[in-house]
Amino acid sequence: MPLPRERTYTSEDYWNLPDDQRAELINGQLYDMAPPSRIHQKLVGELYRILKNHIIDHGGSCEVYPVPFAVNLNADDKTYVEPDISVICDPDKLTDRGCEGAPDMVIEIVSPSSRRMDYATKNTLYSEAGVREYWIVDPAKERVTIYHYEEDAAPMIALFDTPIQVGIYDDLVITMADLLK
Secondary structure, eight states, rough: OOOSSSOOHHHHHTTTTTOOOOEEEEEEEEOOOOOOOOOHHHHHHHHHHHHHHHHHHHHHEEEEEESOOOEEETTTSBBBBSEEEEEEEOOOGTTEEEESOOOOEEEEOOOOOHHHHHHHIHHHHHHHOOOOOOEEEETTEEEEEEEEETTTTEEEEEEETEEEEOOTOOOEEEEEEEEEE
């Protein structure tokens, strides 16, 4: 839920939030983030591990970061998101504060409180910012919605027991159901 709209917030407000408050700054508005569930955290950890190991095993140059990791999508002063998983292949986008610009791949794990944000608001943000691949992992519906923005605006939907080809890596396939065993 957004905080009361009293004004337009900036990166200064975002970076000065108390350490115990998690929020995202989207189009000048701060949105509180609810604490994640155990399944949410398990999926974040497993996806991070698989992507990180793939990069290491193949001598890749991309970097993968789990939440909390600040992403200033348009390198402006009004939008900082914290995707559950961010894969960045351009080292020039990485700073001490996070990522300045669009990651190559973003994965969001849907929580009851983030459903509309992940499927609508962030989908639009990521598409417009130049993210190449966006996965919306929905544990409640046991499905993954995958966008390959460079190829097509229409999503592909896969059930948790379906092997999913990672678009930015031709030789990596992930099956969500395997991550929850």
